[in-house]
Amino acid sequence: MSEFTLSDFSVARGPCDVLRDIDLTVGAGEFVGLLGPNGAGKTTLMRAALGMMPHRGRSTLSALPVAERARRAAWLPQAREIGWPISVEDVVTLGRLPHLARGQKPGGADRAAIDKALARMGLEGFRTRIATQLSGGEQARVLIARALAQDTPLLMADEPAAGLDPAHQLGLMDTLAAEAARGRSVIASLHDLGLAARYCTRLVVLWQGGIAADGPPQEVLTPDLLARVFQIRAYVRQTDDGPICQPLGVV
Ligand SMILES: Nc1ncnc2c1ncn2[C@@H]1O[C@H](COP(=O)(O)OP(=O)(O)OP(=O)(O)O)[C@@H](O)[C@H]1O
Numbered sequence: 144m145s146e147f148t149l150s151d152f153s154v155a156r157g158p159c160d161v162l163r164d165i166d167l168t169v170g171a172g173e174f175v176g177l178l179g180p181n182g183a184g185k186t187t188l189m190r191a192a193l194g195m196m197p198h199r200g201r202s203t204l205s206a207l208p209v210a211e212r213a214r215r216a217a218w219l220p221q222a223r224e225i226g227w228p229i230s231v232e233d234v235v236t237l238g239r240l241p242h243l244a245r246g247q248k249p250g251g252a253d254r255a256a257i258d259k260a261l262a263r264m265g266l267e268g269f270r271t272r273i274a275t276q277l278s279g280g281e282q283a284r285v286l287i288a289r290a291l292a293q294d295t296p297l298l299m300a301d302e303p304a305a306g307l308d309p310a311h312q313l314g315l316m317d318t319l320a321a322e323a324a325r326g327r328s329v330i331a332s333l334h335d336l337g338l339a340a341r342y343c344t345r346l347v348v349l350w351q352g353g354i355a356a357d358g359p360p361q362e363v364l365t366p367d368l369l370a371r372v373f374q375i376r377a378y379v380r381q382t383d384d385g386p387i388c389q390p391l392g393v394v
Contacts, residue, residue: 146169146170146171146215146296146297146327146328147167147168147169147192147202147203147204147216147297147328147330148167148168148169148201148202148203149165149166149167149168149188149192149200149201149202149203150166150200150201151164151165151166151199151200151201152164152165152166152167152188152191152192152198152199152200152201152202153165153198153199153200154184154187154188154191154196154197154198154199155197156187160352161184161187161352162184162187162188162191162349162352162353163352163353164200164353165188165200165353165354166354167347167354167357169297169328169330170328171296171326171327171328172323172324172326172327172328172344173323173328173329173344173345174319174320174322174323174329174331174342174343174344174345175328175329175330175331175343175344175345175346175347176331176332176333176338176339176342176343176345176346176347176360177189177330177331177332177333177347177349178332178333178334178336178339178346178347178348178349179332179348179349179350179355179372180350180372180373180374183349183350183351184349184352185301185332185349186221186301186332188349189218189299189301189330189332191205192204192205192299193205193212193216193218193299194207194209194212204216204297210241213240213241213293213295214241214242214295215295215296215297216295216296216297216298216299217238217290217291217293217294217295217297217298217299218290218299218300219286219287219290219298219299219300219301219303220301221301221302221305223279223282223283223286223305223306224279224282225274225275225277225282225285225286226275227274227275228273228274228275228276229273229274230270230271230272230273230274231261231266231269231270231271231272231273231274231277231285231288232257232261232270232271233274234274234285234286234288234289235257235260235261235266235285235288235289235292236249236253236257236292237289238256238257238260238288238289238290238291238292238293238294239253239256239257239292239293241293241295242294256292256294257292259291259292260288260289260291260292261288263288263291263318264284264285264287264288264291264314264315264318265284265311265314266284266285266288269281269285279306280306280307280308280311283303283305283306283307284307284311284315287300287303287315287318291318291322295327296326296327296328297327297328297329297330298319298322298327298328298329298330299329299330299331300319300329300330300331300332301331301332302331302332302333302334303315303319303331303333304316304331304333304335304338305334312335312338313338316338316341316342317342319331319342320342323344331343336364336369336373336377336388336390337387337388337389339360339388340360340361340364340379340385340386340387340388341360341384341385341386341387341388342385343360344359345357345358345359345360346358346359346360346363346364348363348368348372350372355368355371355372356368356372360386360388361379361381361386364377364379364386364388365379366379369390370394373390374393374394375390375391375392375393375394376390376391376392376394377389377390377391378391
């Protein structure tokens with residue numbers, strides 16, 4: 144089942160098209176790593192697809208009424224700062240708002256989703272902490288937990304691993320992969336090609352306004368693509384632990 148489709152999708156920022164005539168469909172169970180050098184349009188694609196930015200062409204998400212969109216897609220933006228001095232539990236509870244009628248209090252199913260999201264991000268001991276008093280990486284984990292608690296068929300995340308320590312990066316990628324394996328669609332922009340190769344079921348590479356490559360990691364991360372798009376050479380191997388991609392140098 145397709146959770147998300149873009150057709151003839153173009154986005155202008157300033158006088159130029161950043162994305163031109165993109166066609167992309169993401170199905171249930173896919174964990175898509177959205178790759179591309181700085182400025183390739185990864186954030187633009189996700190924000191415009193969600194209807195947060197004007198675009199031409201069609202996005203099945205932005206076509207939905209706002210309330211329905213929030214039940215279909217959770218969004219984790221690149222900026223990870225939490226603005227209000229409220230508890231971690233209250234921040235994560237905000238993820239349940241799309242499922243509540245106006246003025247309705249969270250019920251048993253909401254509490255269960257909140258508890259599960261806190262546990263997935265290793266935040267049970269942080270419940271009552273004031274979110275603004277946490278470290279940058281801890282705040283990032285709280286916002287990821289909020290997106291998980293939203294419990295939507297689609298999860299879109301802009302550089303979710305940025306700022307996390309190695310154990311929490313791996314834990315996060317395990318979590319996102321598990322969400323996809325359970326039938327959700329996950330789209331995450333990533334700069335870490337190693338994490339992308341290891342965890343994503345599919346990589347979509349944006350470059351020069353279009354899709355330069357789209358497929359399983361081992362088919363996408365070729366020496367030619369790495370040199371042409373990323374200007375790097377890398378060690379890429381299939382191992383018992385999955386594909387490994389370690390950048391080695393600039394070409
Ligand atoms: N307000 C703006 N006006 C004009 N151009 C913009 C504006 N915002 C972004 N851009 C340009 O749009 C292009 C795509 O930006 P975008 O943030 O989507 O890239 P990205 O792939 O997410 O980059 P990064 O990896 O650096 O986060 C960039 O060239 C950027 O300079």
